[in-house]
Amino acid sequence: MRNALAQTLYEIAKRDPRIVVIVADISPAGAMDDFRREFPDRFYNVGVAEQAAMGLAAGLAMRGFKPFVYSIATFMLYRAFEFIRVDLAYQDLPVTVVGMGAGLSYSTLGATHQAVEDVAVAMAVPNLTVLAPCDPAETAECARWCAGRESGGPVYMRIGKAGELSLTENSEEFSPGRMRWWGPEVHACGDVCVLSYGPIASVAAGVVRELRSRGLVAEMALQPFLAPLHETNIIEKVLHYFDHVVIIEEAINAPLAARVKGLAVDTCMGSRGEDDPSLVIRSFALPREFCPLHGTREELLDHYGLTAEKIVAALR
């Protein structure tokens, strides 16, 4: 995902001189090296100084630039949180903060490096758009959207690290603000709709495949835009037409599930009618704890029951 981000920013920067990249001693490498070589005036490594990175980005945005700030997600959102809140969100500036290696990506480095409460925290901040692409192609789409806007405020984009498989080819087109159906042929109603975002959507895809192999009509809606959340989309496309909704997140506090359940209670149950009380919403997310284990990301997800096999078993 970080290579896709670097490549995309490099391509956009060739056309748009307002793109500036600020990194805090961590670079996405790949095409970012070309970016740095070709546009030395628009690439800044401020060192291990995340608060200064946000201030610098805010000042640049105020004078007409479109900064992207990049580092490991924990250090972007947590270390510099008040600078994201005040400098970027309160002043509503077009700065994209990329939090790399979110979720359990840094599976061997311990909880200091794991951004698992970032989605819940970021979704709480006014003006802050929260994006969570699921694969390299969607990361590129998100970066293009962030760079292409002529208005709008800050973005927190949480991405994985490297090696994520392609998931979105042949899926519904990326549409800013909205969910998108996964895969080429989609049933607009059915037994199960899985909602997911971020790299764990590949696990969610495994769940859908397994359910289909058992004869169920199962679909997946990818939700790269978490805030602001397109509530009507979820109500009208998902809650009205599927009997089971399964939400899979690599985050604690199940931030998307909390919102979807709230929407169901507020609006959907009634509209389905009292004679149709069959909507069931199931949430699979990380528990509210600092992960005590070290291992591969897959081993940590398995520990938390976040594998396709374990989720399907739990759904029975």
Add this chain to the structure above:
Amino acid sequence: MPENSIERCKRYRRHILEISQQVEAAHVAPAFSCVEIVDALYNEVMRPQDIFIMSKGHGCLAQYVVLEDLGKLPPGDLDYYCDPRGVHGAHPDYDVQRGIHASTGSLGHGLGIAAGQALAERLKKSDARVYCLLSDGECQEGSTWEAAMVAANLRLDNLVALVDCNDFGGMDRMSEVHPALHPLSAKFAAFGWEAVDTEGHVSGDIVADLGLLVNGCPNALVCHTTKGKGVSFMEDAPIWHYRNPSADEYEQALREIG
């Protein structure tokens, strides 16, 4: 005879006192310590393309009265200070039309934003300068020094930090809370800035020092001031960081300012 800086600053202080009688939300003393600095910048030093950021947002009344005086604020704007009908609160909110180039109030944010604006102006090949007024209290924030480090290494010689060094925070003397941080000019110099000390209530000194900025690095002017300057019972009394003058105190303060 045109009004000189001493008369202007008396008028600004009287106006700040008047505003303090409208609502219970004025930081009078922190504004009084920087009246001459803000006056010198806006009335003597800054060109139309230059930018001022009030990083010590709690001193914003000093900026508001000067902006009003210069016609940057629409007439009557300050009649609704801290009032739902108005736009100005007790900390500045980003509003370029009104000459407010950053939302501040949370300390330690202004210098980083100012550095970003200075960098942007350099990238645009503009000759604009960015002036940023800090409190000595916010020099205790780590983020101030992150920004100082980055600004020096980017050689932002179009960035000027002014420190309103009144030696008081909300409670104690700054130089007693963190004696090792002082003298501040030496700290800025250690971070790669050109730093000079000056008397912060003498407009002529501030203007003169701002005429001697060096190229190749950011410049800091550490202005030695008195919190609550001009009113005997406010000077160097921590309670006046927040406190609003009563009607009697207001009358006395007006008399002292003259």
